[in-house]
Amino acid sequence: xxxxxxxxxxxxxxxxxxxxxxxxxxxxxxxxxxxxxxxxxxxxxxxxxxxxxxxxxxxxxxxxxxxxxxxxxxxxxxxxxxxxxxxxxxxxxxxxxxxxxxxxxxxxxxxxxxxxxxxxxxxxxxxxxxxxxxxxxxxxxxxxxxxxxxxxxxxxxxxxxxxxxxxxxxxxxxxxxxxxxxxxxx
Amino acid sequence: xxxxxxxxxxxxxxxxxxxxxxxxxxxxxxxxxxxxxxxxxxxxxxxxxxxxxxxxxxxxxxxxxxxxxxxxxxxxxxxxxxxxxxxxxxxxxxxxxxxxxxxxxxxxxxxxxxxxxxxxxxxxxxxxxxxxxxxxxxx
Numbered sequence: 001x002x003x004x005x006x007x008x009x010x011x012x013x014x015x016x017x018x019x020x021x022x023x024x025x026x027x028x029x030x031x032x033x034x035x036x037x038x039x040x041x042x043x044x045x046x047x048x049x050x051x052x053x054x055x056x057x058x059x060x061x062x063x064x065x066x067x068x069x070x071x072x073x074x075x076x077x078x079x080x081x082x083x084x085x086x087x088x089x090x091x092x093x094x095x096x097x098x099x100x101x102x103x104x105x106x107x108x109x110x111x112x113x114x115x116x117x118x119x120x121x122x123x124x125x126x127x128x129x130x131x132x133x134x135x136x137x138x139x140x141x142x143x144x145x146x147x148x149x150x151x152x153x154x155x156x157x158x159x160x161x162x163x164x165x166x167x168x169x170x171x172x173x174x175x176x177x178x179x180x181x182x183x184x185x186x
Numbered sequence: 187x188x189x190x191x192x193x194x195x196x197x198x199x200x201x202x203x204x205x206x207x208x209x210x211x212x213x214x215x216x217x218x219x220x221x222x223x224x225x226x227x228x229x230x231x232x233x234x235x236x237x238x239x240x241x242x243x244x245x246x247x248x249x250x251x252x253x254x255x256x257x258x259x260x261x262x263x264x265x266x267x268x269x270x271x272x273x274x275x276x277x278x279x280x281x282x283x284x285x286x287x288x289x290x291x292x293x294x295x296x297x298x299x300x301x302x303x304x305x306x307x308x309x310x311x312x313x314x315x316x317x318x319x320x321x322x323x324x325x
Contacts, residue, residue, distance in 0.1 A: 026216075029212075033206070033213060034203040034204060034206040034209055042200070055216050117200065136197050164196065171195075
């Protein structure tokens with residue numbers, strides 16, 4: 001008897017998808033589409049653009065499924081594809097350059113006493129948000145981010161550091177509660 | 187990565203996928219796109235196969251005609267003779283089939299290379315048209 005799709009591991013499904021299995025790929029999409037769409041929104045994409053890019057990323061992933069060797073997670077692999085597509089799109093529209101010029105436009109953080117990553121990300125400047133999302137959301141290394149965004153490595157590192165400081169301040173839970181155990185609403 | 191650049195708590199928050207109420211719609215849209223893409227690819231491959239087939243038939247015809255008349259190169263002549271005899275055998279087989287169908291007056295042997303080429307091309311176009319029609323029915 002064949003194993004139900006829902007019980008199969010991502011690597012196994014990806015191997016079947018690489019052989020043309022669209023049903024297996026559909027299962028992978030069902031499992032990870034929210035994570036990929038969420039990452040793109042966290043990077044600063046509007047919901048409709050995020051969805052379009054996520055669709056393109058999954059189509060690319062289907063065409064390149066044979067390249068996925070299971071060294072990382074499948075979700076991480078698609079997230080990196082999606083992140084690169086978004087960067088390409090943003091660079092084409094010259095939005096990123098404008099964002100760098102407008103670095104101090106971020107709103108001031110306030111302490112609502114709850115952990116909402118998406119809300120906290122809105123308090124970062126766009127380059128900080130992008131660098132943080134690429135680093136923590138897409139799992140990209142700093143040199144990789146620097147190359148993808150065409151920025152000096154030092155600039156990427158400072159965006160990540162400043163962004164993290166702001167996020168920590170924003171996400172700081174009330175005394176006696178750890179960040180990891182706090183309620184997540186994002 | 188130093189502590190300034192990495193925060194496991196924030197990493198954990200990023201790892202949590204937000205809830206998307208329209209996840210099923212997203213998946214359906216993607217499946218539709220993938221299906222459309224594979225149809226376009228199938229069409230492109232059919233077209234490429236058709237063009238390749240036409241070129242191959244044309245080349246085969248000209249080889250069999252040219253080589254039969256050349257006798258300067260022994261190997262080339264032998265190959266030409268081989269192709270010609272295979273062609274004659276095929277013609278004889280097809281002719282006997284036509285005889286049985288009551289179409290004995292249709293002499294394939296009397297046809298020129300160009301006539302055979304156009305017959306083959308027509309057959310390939312008919313096959314491609316049938317493929318396209320089947321595809322459009324699926325769509």
